[in-house]
Amino acid sequence: MTTKPRLLVFSPYQLWTIHTIYEGTIAKACEGRGATVEYLLCDGLLPECDQYWDSKEHSPRSPDLCRRCQNAAKTSLSDLNLPFRWLGAFITPAEKAEALAWAQGVVPPDFCQASFKGNPVGKWVLSSMVSYFRQYPPDLSNGHVVSVYRGFLYSAAIVATSLSHYLDATSIDSALLFNGRQSITRVALEIFQQRGIRVLTHERAEYQRGHINVRPDAHCMSPVPFKNLWSLWADVPLNRESLDATLKWLMQRRYGANLAWIPFNNASFANSSVRKGLSLSQHKRLWALFTSSMDEVAGDPLLQGPYESQSAWVRDVVQWVGSRDDVQLVIKVHPNLGGNIYIGKATNELKLYQEMKSALPANVRIVMPEDPVSAYSLAEEADVGLTFGSTIGLEMAMLGKPVLLASKALYEHGSQVLTVRSRESLPGLLEKCLQASPGREIQREAFRLAYSYLFRFEPPFPAITVLGIYQAKLNYARPEDLAPGRDSSLDRICNFLLKGNPLSGRPTPEEQSRSTAEEDAFFEELERSPSYLRDLAYERWLRLKSLTQSARDLVRRLPFGVGEVLLGLGKNRCHSLLQRVGNGAILSPLPMPRRRGSKASESA
Numbered sequence: 001m002t003t004k005p006r007l008l009v010f011s012p013y014q015l016w017t018i019h020t021i022y023e024g025t026i027a028k029a030c031e032g033r034g035a036t037v038e039y040l041l042c043d044g045l046l047p048e049c050d051q052y053w054d055s056k057e058h059s060p061r062s063p064d065l066c067r068r069c070q071n072a073a074k075t076s077l078s079d080l081n082l083p084f085r086w087l088g089a090f091i092t093p094a095e096k097a098e099a100l101a102w103a104q105g106v107v108p109p110d111f112c113q114a115s116f117k118g119n120p121v122g123k124w125v126l127s128s129m130v131s132y133f134r135q136y137p138p139d140l141s142n143g144h145v146v147s148v149y150r151g152f153l154y155s156a157a158i159v160a161t162s163l164s165h166y167l168d169a170t171s172i173d174s175a176l177l178f179n180g181r182q183s184i185t186r187v188a189l190e191i192f193q194q195r196g197i198r199v200l201t202h203e204r205a206e207y208q209r210g211h212i213n214v215r216p217d218a219h220c221m222s223p224v225p226f227k228n229l230w231s232l233w234a235d236v237p238l239n240r241e242s243l244d245a246t247l248k249w250l251m252q253r254r255y256g257a258n259l260a261w262i263p264f265n266n267a268s269f270a271n272s273s274v275r276k277g278l279s280l281s282q283h284k285r286l287w288a289l290f291t292s293s294m295d296e297v298a299g300d301p302l303l304q305g306p307y308e309s310q311s312a313w314v315r316d317v318v319q320w321v322g323s324r325d326d327v328q329l330v331i332k333v334h335p336n337l338g339g340n341i342y343i344g345k346a347t348n349e350l351k352l353y354q355e356m357k358s359a360l361p362a363n364v365r366i367v368m369p370e371d372p373v374s375a376y377s378l379a380e381e382a383d384v385g386l387t388f389g390s391t392i393g394l395e396m397a398m399l400g401k402p403v404l405l406a407s408k409a410l411y412e413h414g415s416q417v418l419t420v421r422s423r424e425s426l427p428g429l430l431e432k433c434l435q436a437s438p439g440r441e442i443q444r445e446a447f448r449l450a451y452s453y454l455f456r457f458e459p460p461f462p463a464i465t466v467l468g469i470y471q472a473k474l475n476y477a478r479p480e481d482l483a484p485g486r487d488s489s490l491d492r493i494c495n496f497l498l499k500g501n502p503l504s505g506r507p508t509p510e511e512q513s514r515s516t517a518e519e520d521a522f523f524e525e526l527e528r529s530p531s532y533l534r535d536l537a538y539e540r541w542l543r544l545k546s547l548t549q550s551a552r553d554l555v556r557r558l559p560f561g562v563g564e565v566l567l568g569l570g571k572n573r574c575h576s577l578l579q580r581v582g583n584g585a586i587l588s589p590l591p592m593p594r595r596r597g598s599k600a601s602e603s604a
Helices: 017-032 065-080 093-105 126-133 143-169 183-194 224-233 240-255 310-322 347-357 375-381 392-398 423-435 440-457 488-499 517-527 536-556 559-569 571-582
Strands: 006-010 036-041 084-086 174-178 198-204 212-216 285-290 327-332 364-367 384-387 403-405 464-466 472-474
Touching: 006 017, 017 036, 017 065, 017 174, 017 198, 017 464, 017 472, 017 488, 036 065, 093 143, 126 143, 126 183, 143 183, 174 183, 174 488, 183 198, 198 488, 212 488, 224 440, 240 392, 240 440, 240 517, 240 536, 285 310, 285 375, 285 392, 310 327, 310 347, 310 364, 310 423, 327 375, 347 364, 375 392, 384 392, 392 403, 392 440, 403 423, 440 517
Parallel strands: 006 036, 006 174, 036 084, 174 198, 285 327, 285 384, 327 364, 384 403
Antiparallel strands: 198 212, 464 472
C-alpha cells in the first residue's frame, strides 16, 4: 500500500491575507494530488512577532492583535476545509516558564549570539529586529529595543520547542512556509532543515504582479537558489518572444507599472538633464551611485558582501572620486529610506546621508528621497552605475551600461558585472570604470539574467490575481481547477513538495543549441531606436489618469451630493480603464519586425 505524502503548512501570520491565499492554493493543489495536508497555527503564544513592527505603525501594538489573527486563521482554515492544530498544544506551562527565564537572563551584549538548547535563535531573529526599527545594528542602549529583542528571543524559544515537539509526534515529508526570513518563520525553516525535511518558502514576487517567489530549502531572499538556476541558463540565448517580454518589464519599471510592491519612483518620461539640474559639467564622465534599502538584508551572512555596511562603501567611493578631476558622482539615496504609506523613515540612515551632504567634494552630489530627480533619468544619463545590490544596476546593464556591484544581488554572477570581492580591490575597479564603455555583451547578459529571474525563477501564478499590496482573489472555483496539467507552475511547486523534483526546468537540447541570431537582431533594432524605452501612447494614458483624478476631485466638491452621484455613474468603466493603466496592460514594447522562423516560446 502506497503511503500518502504528508505536507505541513506552518502558517503563523494569518492577518497577511495575500500570503495565506498563495499558500492555501498550493495546499489545496497538493491535497488534490493525494497529499495529506495539515496546518500548524499560532494561538497567541508570542509576545513579539512580525505582525507588528514599530517602523510600520505609529501606535503601540494592539492588545487584540493575537485574537484577530486567530480569528482570521479559523476563518481561513474553515474555507479551505483543511485540518489544523495550534502551536500551544505542543508546549507545557513549565517549558514556557523555562523559555521566559532564559530570555530574561540573556544580557543585551549577548543577544545576537544567544542560543536556546543549541538553537542560535539570537541570529535567527536579528533580521526582524532590523526591520522592526529600520536600524542596523539594533541600538542595545535603548531600553525599548532591548525589551523587544527579549520578546523575540522568548518567541523564538517557544516556537523552537513547540515545533520540535510537533515533529517528534508527527511524521511529515515536506513543509510549506511563508517567508523564512522573519523571526519565527526563520526558526521554523532552520528546524525543518535540521531534521532533513524538504521545505519550500513562498513570498510575493519581487518584481511583477501575477508571479510568485518560491525558494527550495532557503529563505525568501537567499541568493543560492537563483545562483543554481543561472548556472544552467547563463549561456542559453533568448528568443524574440522572451526578449520582448523582458523589454516590456523594463519599460513597466520605468513607468511604475505592474509592480509587485509600492512604487519607489514616479513615472519617468521627462527629458530634463540631470547634469544641468545638479550644476555638473556636461563634458566629464558621470557616475550614478544608487544606494539600497537594507532593512531586509542587513546582518544576514548569506547577503553580506565585502563591506559590513553600505555607508562604509559609499564613503570609500566618495573619497576616491573626490581625489579626481576627471569624473563626477551623483549618489541617489534609495526612496524607501524616506518612508511611505507602508513603512516609516529610516531616520538613522537618512541622518548619515544628510551629514555626508554637508561635506561633499566639489564633484559629488547627493540626491535625497524627497529631491525631484528621477532614478531612471539619472540612470539613462550616467556613463557608469555603482550599486550595493539595487535592481537598477541590472536595469542599467540592460541598457548596455557598465555596472559596478559592491554587495549581493541577482546579477552578481554576471560575467560582465564589475563585482567588488574585497575592500582592497575597490580602487582598481574604480579605475576600470573610468575606461569602461557601453557594450552589446553587457546588454545581452543582463537581458538573460532578467528573463531568468522574472520568468523562470519567479514563475507566473495564474491561480490568483493580485489586486493590491495585501489583496488578492482566487481565479478558480473548485479544487478540480487546480488539478495536474492545468497550471505548470503549480505542477512544479507540488512536484517539489510531494516528490522532491527540481523546482525549475533545465534547458532543452534545442534551447542549448540556439544561436544568438535573434538576440543580435533585437539589440541592433534597439540601437536604431534611441527612444525604445518610451511609449508615447502610454504616457498619454498616464496624463489622462492624472487629469481624471483632478477632475474627480473637482466633481466631488459639487454641493448637495451631486458630485458623488455623477462619479458613481461612470465608476465601473473609468475604474476598469485606470486599472489597466496601473498594471501596465496597455503598455507594450516598441513594435519591431520579427525575423522569419523565430521561436514562439521559451521554456520556463
